[in-house]
Amino acid sequence: MTEGNGHGLTLAEKILARSAGLDHVVPGQIIEGDVDLAMMHEQGAQTVAPFAQMGATKVWDPDRVVIAIDHWVPASTEGAAVLHRILRKFAAEKGLPHFYDVGQHGICHQILAENGWVVPGDLAVGTDSHTNMLGAMGAVAAGIGPTEMAAVLALGKIWLKVPPTIEVRVRGRLGPGVTAKDLVLRILGEVKTTGATYKSVEYTGATIASLSMPERFTICNMTTEMGAKCGMVAPDQKTYDYLEKIAKHPMHPLQADRDARYERAIEVDVDGMPPMVACPYSPDNVRPLPEVAREHVRIDQAFLGSCTNARIEDIREGAALMKGEKVHAGVRFIVSPASTEIYKQCLEEGLIELFTDAGAVFTNSSCSACFGGNMGILAPDETCASSSNRNFPGRMGAKEAKIYLMSPAAVVATAIRGEITDPREMQ
Amino acid sequence: MRDVIEGRVWVLGRDVDTDQIISGKWLTVIDPEELKKHVFEIALPEFAANARPGDIVVADENFGSGSSREHAPQALKAIGVGAILADSFARIMYRNAINLGLPAIEARGVRALFEKGDPARVEMRAGKITNVRTGRSIPFPPIPHHLLDLLEAGGLVETVRKRLIAEGKAAPA
Numbered sequence: 001m002t003e004g005n006g007h008g009l010t011l012a013e014k015i016l017a018r019s020a021g022l023d024h025v026v027p028g029q030i031i032e033g034d035v036d037l038a039m040m041h042e043q044g045a046q047t048v049a050p051f052a053q054m055g056a057t058k059v060w061d062p063d064r065v066v067i068a069i070d071h072w073v074p075a076s077t078e079g080a081a082v083l084h085r086i087l088r089k090f091a092a093e094k095g096l097p098h099f100y101d102v103g104q105h106g107i108c109h110q111i112l113a114e115n116g117w118v119v120p121g122d123l124a125v126g127t128d129s130h131t132n133m134l135g136a137m138g139a140v141a142a143g144i145g146p147t148e149m150a151a152v153l154a155l156g157k158i159w160l161k162v163p164p165t166i167e168v169r170v171r172g173r174l175g176p177g178v179t180a181k182d183l184v185l186r187i188l189g190e191v192k193t194t195g196a197t198y199k200s201v202e203y204t205g206a207t208i209a210s211l212s213m214p215e216r217f218t219i220c221n222m223t224t225e226m227g228a229k230c231g232m233v234a235p236d237q238k239t240y241d242y243l244e245k246i247a248k249h250p251m252h253p254l255q256a257d258r259d260a261r262y263e264r265a266i267e268v269d270v271d272g273m274p275p276m277v278a279c280p281y282s283p284d285n286v287r288p289l290p291e292v293a294r295e296h297v298r299i300d301q302a303f304l305g306s307c308t309n310a311r312i313e314d315i316r317e318g319a320a321l322m323k324g325e326k327v328h329a330g331v332r333f334i335v336s337p338a339s340t341e342i343y344k345q346c347l348e349e350g351l352i353e354l355f356t357d358a359g360a361v362f363t364n365s366s367c368s369a370c371f372g373g374n375m376g377i378l379a380p381d382e383t384c385a386s387s388s389n390r391n392f393p394g395r396m397g398a399k400e401a402k403i404y405l406m407s408p409a410a411v412v413a414t415a416i417r418g419e420i421t422d423p424r425e426m427q
Numbered sequence: 428m429r430d431v432i433e434g435r436v437w438v439l440g441r442d443v444d445t446d447q448i449i450s451g452k453w454l455t456v457i458d459p460e461e462l463k464k465h466v467f468e469i470a471l472p473e474f475a476a477n478a479r480p481g482d483i484v485v486a487d488e489n490f491g492s493g494s495s496r497e498h499a500p501q502a503l504k505a506i507g508v509g510a511i512l513a514d515s516f517a518r519i520m521y522r523n524a525i526n527l528g529l530p531a532i533e534a535r536g537v538r539a540l541f542e543k544g545d546p547a548r549v550e551m552r553a554g555k556i557t558n559v560r561t562g563r564s565i566p567f568p569p570i571p572h573h574l575l576d577l578l579e580a581g582g583l584v585e586t587v588r589k590r591l592i593a594e595g596k597a598a599p600a
C-alpha cells in the first residue's frame with residue numbers, strides 16, 4: 001500500500017479535503033476547492049482585465065473579498081496612482097465593500113489578521129506571496145497571481161495540487177533576546193529556499209504552542225521563503241481567543257490526524273540558540289548573529305517594518321531598546337508599522353515620539369522600504385539591517401546593495417551602534 | 428499549444444527570483460509591451476534587446492522564486508518566449524506561466540543540456556527535450572491532464588470563459 005487508504009491526514013490535507021467536499025485526499029491529487037477568502041492588493045489591478053475577458057460580470061461572494069492597498073501608500077508614483085484608481089473603480093462597480101483604502105490601510109496580510117478575515121479551517125488565497133502568513137490561523141493560505149485571482153473572483157473556486165507536508169517540530173525555550181524571527185531564520189537555514197517548494201509546512205511542538213499569535217504570524221510569514229505553498233500552525237485556545245471578537249466568518253477548526261503521514265520531519269531544538277541573521281543575498285544564508293557581529297559589519301540604513309515584523313509587539317520591543325539612545329550618526333533608521341491600527345497604538349503609547357526623538361523616521365503604515373519600489377531605496381554600495389523577509393539582489397534597490405535580515409530587537413541594536421549588533425548586549 | 432515547440436535557447440543560473448526577472452521598480456507598469464523592455468534586467472541584461480519571438484528560456488533550479496508578481500511571466504510571454512524549461516520552478520511562477528498559457532516544463536538536468544544559443548526541441552506529450560545541436564535529449568515527467576487542458580485552451584482566461592458560458596453566467600462572444 002502506498003498512498004490512499006488507511007493513513008491519517010495532515011492539517012493541509014484535512015483543510016483541502018474539506019474545501020473540495022471530499023473525505024480523503026492524497027498528495028499529488030488535483031482538487032478544486034471552494035475559496036473562503038480572497039485578498040487583493042495593488043497587484044489585484046491586473047485582475048480586472050482578465051476578469052472581463054473571462055466574460056464574468058459578478059464577483060462570486062463580495063463578503064469574502066478583501067482589498068487592501070499597501071505597497072505604495074499614499075501613491076508615490078503615477079503608475080501606483082493608476083493601480084489604486086483601477087481597484088477603487090472595480091470595487092465600486094462590483095459592489096465590493098471590504099476595501100481598506102488610504103486612511104484605513106495597512107499591509108494586506110496584517111489587515112486580514114487583525115480584522116479576523118481568515119479563520120481556522122479556511123482556504124484563503126491572496127495576490128501576494130506572503131499570504132502564507134495567515135496559515136497561523138490554522139488555515140491553508142496561499143499566494144496566487146492576478147489572472148488566477150480573476151478566476152477565483154468569477155468562480156469562487158481554485159484548482160490546487162494537494163501538497164506533501166513537512167513537519168517542523170520545535171522544542172526548547174527561546175532565551176532572552178531571542179525571538180520567533182530568529183527561530184524561523186534558523187529553520188530557513190536548514191530547510192533552504194527550495195526545501196519546501198510545492199509543499200505544506202506544519203509547525204508543531206511545545207515551543208510553537210508557547211508562541212503568541214503575532215509570533216506565529218512571523219514564523220508562517222517566512223514559510224514563503226522556503227518555497228512552500230502554505231505553512232501553518234494548528235489552531236488552539238490562543239487562536240480562538242485571538243479571533244473571538246473579530247472573526248468575520250464561522251470557524252471550522254481542523255487538526256491533523258494522529259497518524260498523519262508527513263513526507264519528512266525536521267526537529268529543531270532552540271535551547272541555547274543565539275539570535276540569527278540571514279546574510280546577503282539569500283534568506284537561507286543564515287548564521288548566528290554574534291558571529292557576524294564580530295566582523296563589525298557597518299550599516300547605512302536600518303528598517304523596522306514589513307509584514308514579517310512590524311506589529312505592535314515588535315515596535316514595543318524595539319522601543320524598549322531605543323529608549324534613551326540615539327540612532328548612530330550616518331545611519332538612516334526607518335520604522336513603518338504594519339497597519340494604521342498599529343500606527344494609532346504607537347501614537348497612543350508615545351512610541352512615535354520616542355523613535356523620532358532618537359533620530360529615526362517613523363512613517364505611516366505600508367510595505368515601505370521592504371521591496372525597493374517605494375521609499376528607503378538603497379544605493380549600490382550600501383548595507384541595510386532589516387526586519388523584513390527577503391534579501392535577494394535588488395530587493396531594496398540597487399542589485400549590489402546588501403541586506404541582512406534579523407529580528408526587530410537586532411535591527412534597533414544595530415541602528416544604535418551603526419554595525420550589526422547582538423541585541424542581548426544592549427539589555 | 429503546439430505539441431512540438433522549437434526555438435533558440437537563453438540560459439540562466441539557479442535561484443533566478445522574480446526581482447531579477449522584473450525588478451520592484453517596474454511593478455506599477457501593467458502594460459506587457461512596456462514590461463518586456465525590462466525583463467531579466469538584473470539576471471540577463473542583454474536579453475530584452477536581443478530576444479526573438481519563439482526563443483526558449485532555460486534555467487537551473489528554483490526559477491521564479493520570490494513574489495507572486497505575474498509581471499514576470501507576462502513580460503516573457505509578451506517578448507514571445509515559446510516555453511520556459513527549468514530544473515525546477517518556484518510554485519507561483521509555475522502556476523502563473525501555465526495560467527497565461529505559457530508552457531513551463533520542469534525537467535531535471537535541463538540546464539546542463541544546453542549552452543547559450545543552442546536549438547531546442549520540446550515534445551510536450553512525449554515528454555522529451557532535445558538539444559538539436561548535440562542530439563542529446565532528456566525525458567520529463569508527464570504534465571497532468573488538467574494542466575495540458577489549460578495550455579491547450581490557451582490559458583485560464585479561455586478556460587474560465589468557456590465554463591461561465593456553459594454555466595449560463597457569461598454570454599458567448
Ligand code: SF4
Binds near residue numbers: 107130367370389
Ligand atoms: S511588507 Fe514586504 S513582503 Fe510583506 S507584503 Fe509588503 S512588500 Fe511583500
